[in-house]
Amino acid sequence: MEMLQEGEIAYLLDDRGRRFWVLLGKGMVKVNELGVVDGNKLIGAESGSRISLAGKEFWVLRPGILELMESIERGAQIIGSKDAATIVHHLDLKCGDVVIEGGVGSGSLTLSLLNAVGPEGRVISVESREDFAQKARRNVMRSRWADCCELKIGDVRMIGMDIAADAAVLDIPDPWGAVDNVRGMLKGGGRFCAYVPNTNQLESVVNKLRSGGFVEIHALENLQRSMEIHAGGTRPSFDMLGHTGYLAFARKVVTGGEG
Numbered sequence: 571m572e573m574l575q576e577g578e579i580a581y582l583l584d585d586r587g588r589r590f591w592v593l594l595g596k597g598m599v600k601v602n603e604l605g606v607v608d609g610n611k612l613i614g615a616e617s618g619s620r621i622s623l624a625g626k627e628f629w630v631l632r633p634g635i636l637e638l639m640e641s642i643e644r645g646a647q648i649i650g651s652k653d654a655a656t657i658v659h660h661l662d663l664k665c666g667d668v669v670i671e672g673g674v675g676s677g678s679l680t681l682s683l684l685n686a687v688g689p690e691g692r693v694i695s696v697e698s699r700e701d702f703a704q705k706a707r708r709n710v711m712r713s714r715w716a717d718c719c720e721l722k723i724g725d726v727r728m729i730g731m732d733i734a735a736d737a738a739v740l741d742i743p744d745p746w747g748a749v750d751n752v753r754g755m756l757k758g759g760g761r762f763c764a765y766v767p768n769t770n771q772l773e774s775v776v777n778k779l780r781s782g783g784f785v786e787i788h789a790l791e792n793l794q795r796s797m798e799i800h801a802g803g804t805r806p807s808f809d810m811l812g813h814t815g816y817l818a819f820a821r822k823v824v825t826g827g828e829g
């Protein structure tokens with residue numbers, strides 16, 4: 571059993587379901603919205619333990635990818651767990667894979683990619699804006715596989731890298747403009763994904779993929795409903811997230827003269 575250790579992040583869950591994030595350290599440690607608590611009580615505790623801090627009771631928990639993504643510092647529109655999980659599965663990402671990411675934003679998807687390919691793989695993330703990249707760096711540092719991320723400032727439509735990546739994922743406004751460049755950095759059979767919020771963008775990227783060099787092109791939208799389970803009855807939540815984005819997937823094939 572891996573006990574909580576100094577230097578890792580955990581969260582305290584109160585009986586109202588509120589999370590309070592804490593960087594585990596010896597002595598008194600600061601917890602936003604709670605104040606200062608005794609960090610010695612947390613180090614060496616088992617994740618899931620009940621702990622009394624500052625006169626209140628909490629469950630202390632080690633975060634998984636879901637909680638990490640839900641708690642990031644946000645800027646641009648992020649890709650959340652619902653779509654990230656589908657991307658990771660459809661790109662067949664696993665430990666050791668190399669994946670190119672175009673458009674890092676806040677780094678929400680980056681966390682999910684790292685979770686899949688770490689600790690042996692690499693996520694090469696290309697972001698055009700330094701201010702977004704800075705925020706993404708802070709968020710990515712919270713991943714246990716942060717060292718597997720290479721964040722490059724540049725334009726994913728033009729950047730050149732001498733690699734044969736297993737997969738690539740784009741979350742930029744005009745992914746069709748990056749398809750040719752990204753294709754050149756994918757290995758044969760490599761997997762491609764574009765995430766776009768609008769149907770006209772989806773058509774443009776799918777038409778670009780259909781114009782050559784890719785097979786098994788398909789697109790989907792993910793709809794997810796939370797359920798409310800009460801003594802009086804069980805029903806879907808009224809607060810469904812109606813729309814996030816569309817996903818287009820494809821696989822690179824090697825055409826004449828390549829390979």
Ligand SMILES: C[S@@+](CC[C@H](N)C(=O)[O-])C[C@H]1O[C@@H](n2cnc3c(N)ncnc32)[C@H](O)[C@@H]1O
Nearest residue numbers: 646648649673675676677678679698725726741
């Ligand atoms: C919607 S955000 C990405 C959000 C990210 N997927 C996440 O989950 O946090 C889009 C990002 O793409 C960046 N971007 C737009 N065009 C780009 C390009 N051609 N090359 C690299 N980054 C680009 C923007 O600066 C922005 O940070």
